[in-house]
Amino acid sequence: MSSGQLYDTIGASYTLTRRTEPRIGARVWAALGDARTVVNVGSGAGSYEPPGREVIAVEPSALMRAQRPAGAAPCMAAVAESLPFQDQSLDAAMAFATVHHWQDPIAGLREMQRVARRVVVFTHDTSDTGWLRRFWLTRDYLPEVADFLVGRPSLTEQADAIGARIEPVLIPWDCADGFFEAYWRRPAAYLDDDVRRGMSVWARVGPDAEQRTVRSLRADLASGRWAERNRDLAALDAAELGLRLLIA
Ligand SMILES: C[S@@+](CC[C@H](N)C(=O)[O-])C[C@H]1O[C@@H](n2cnc3c(N)ncnc32)[C@H](O)[C@@H]1O
Numbered sequence: 050m051s052s053g054q055l056y057d058t059i060g061a062s063y064t065l066t067r068r069t070e071p072r073i074g075a076r077v078w079a080a081l082g083d084a085r086t087v088v089n090v091g092s093g094a095g096s097y098e099p100p101g102r103e104v105i106a107v108e109p110s111a112l113m114r115a116q117r118p119a120g121a122a123p124c125m126a127a128v129a130e131s132l133p134f135q136d137q138s139l140d141a142a143m144a145f146a147t148v149h150h151w152q153d154p155i156a157g158l159r160e161m162q163r164v165a166r167r168v169v170v171f172t173h174d175t176s177d178t179g180w181l182r183r184f185w186l187t188r189d190y191l192p193e194v195a196d197f198l199v200g201r202p203s204l205t206e207q208a209d210a211i212g213a214r215i216e217p218v219l220i221p222w223d224c225a226d227g228f229f230e231a232y233w234r235r236p237a238a239y240l241d242d243d244v245r246r247g248m249s250v251w252a253r254v255g256p257d258a259e260q261r262t263v264r265s266l267r268a269d270l271a272s273g274r275w276a277e278r279n280r281d282l283a284a285l286d287a288a289e290l291g292l293r294l295l296i297a
Contacts (some may be wrong), residue, residue, distance in 0.1 A: 053241045054276070055150070056093075056110035059252045064116050066227030066247035069096045073171070073226065076218060077143060080169040080296045090161060091147025095121040096226065097171075105139075107132060129157030134164040141167040141197035146228055148172045154202055155210045162211045169221030170295040171218065173230075180291035182232055185279050186239065190262040190275060191268075193254045204293060213297035219287035230290045234282050236275055240267055 054061075078099045081087060089098050092106035094116040099275045104122035107129070108114050114124050127133050129144065130153050142165035144157075149172065151157045161168045174180055175198045181187045187194045208215050224231040227247045232238035240263055245251045269275040282288070 050277075054110075055252065057112045059246070059249060060093075060110055060116070062243060062246045063113065064094050065206060065243050067096060068226055070221070070224050070226040070231075072221055073097075073218060073224075074099075076216075076294060077145065077169055078172060080216075080294055081141045081143065082168055084139075084168060085167075086139045086296070087141045088132070088134065088139050088161075089122070090132065090142060090144040090157070091150065092117075092122075092124060093147070094118070095124075097143070097145045098122055099143075120132045126170060126201070128152075129160055132160045132164050136163055137166060139165040140228045141169060143169045143171075144154050145171045148207070149175070149197075149201070154207055158207055158211045168211055168213065168295070168297040170205070172207070172293055172295065174215075174291040174293050175201060176205055183224065184233065184290050185236075185275075185282075186230075186233075186266075189278065190265055191250070191254060191258060193258050194250065197253065204295075205265075208295050208297075209275040211295070213295035216294040216296065217289060218292040218294055219283075219289055220292060221287050222285065230288075230292065233288050233290060234285065236266060236268060236279075240262070240270075 074097050077097055086103045089106045092108045093113045098104045106122050106124035106125045108124050109128050117124055125133055129151050140158055141234050142161035148154050151168055181195055222234040229248045238244045
């Protein structure tokens with residue numbers, strides 16, 4: 050199944066929990082510099098599209114395109130690996146939380162660089178094995194996430210493909226966008242079906258691993274074991290969990 054098809058299956062309730070986190074949005078928009086024309090690749094329902102610029106979106110999933118709000122930028126049905134634009138015809142190309150779904154991330158990143166003079170990508174550092182251990186959800190409950198990394202290009206390989214610099218992005222404790230790592234200090238959120246439906250990870254690991262995780266986490270929250278193991282998180286306002294901006 051291609052990732053566009055995946056989102057045609059799992060994307061129905063995406064906008065219940067997924068929206069622009071303003072502090073992370075500000076980082077993306079600053080990285081876009083003075084770009085006037087911007088393509089948002091893998092746009093989904095349109096989170097993080099910058100105000101005050103001329104935006105065009107690209108999104109392969111019809112279900113995701115249908116969730117774009119009235120008045121959102123126009124959206125084309127296409128994939129990152131084959132963008133329907135002329136060489137260097139846009140000031141900037143951005144992609145948020147989508148590269149890990151692309152069949153060929155390197156090809157997609159090169160396409161972004163072909164069509165635009167500036168490239169801004171928000172993604173996570175899968176090359177860092179510490180990433181799996183840093184986040185308690187993958188470390189203690191869902192080690193299967195490591196399987197997703199097999200055969201995927203590392204962050205360094207992705208950055209090198211487009212000559213990008215890499216900047217860390219901390220996740221605020223009250224992050225408004227419900228991506229996988231967003232609730233690092235609000236563990237009970239992962240018990241909520243709506244919260245999990247906004248994260249593709251659960252569809253990818255399958256129902257057995259999902260239900261096992263929910264059962265174990267619920268038990269550990271009730272017994273105090275989670276709090277005991279993660280005592281250091283209570284004092285943090287933002288966490289470094291491997292999220293990165295690539296800027297070229
Ligand atoms: C987690 S969502 C992120 C959507 C949006 N950028 C956001 O931040 O809310 C990932 C999106 O990538 C899209 N996608 C999957 N494969 C893609 C590809 N090859 N090219 C472009 N987008 C793709 C999916 O359909 C889905 O809408």
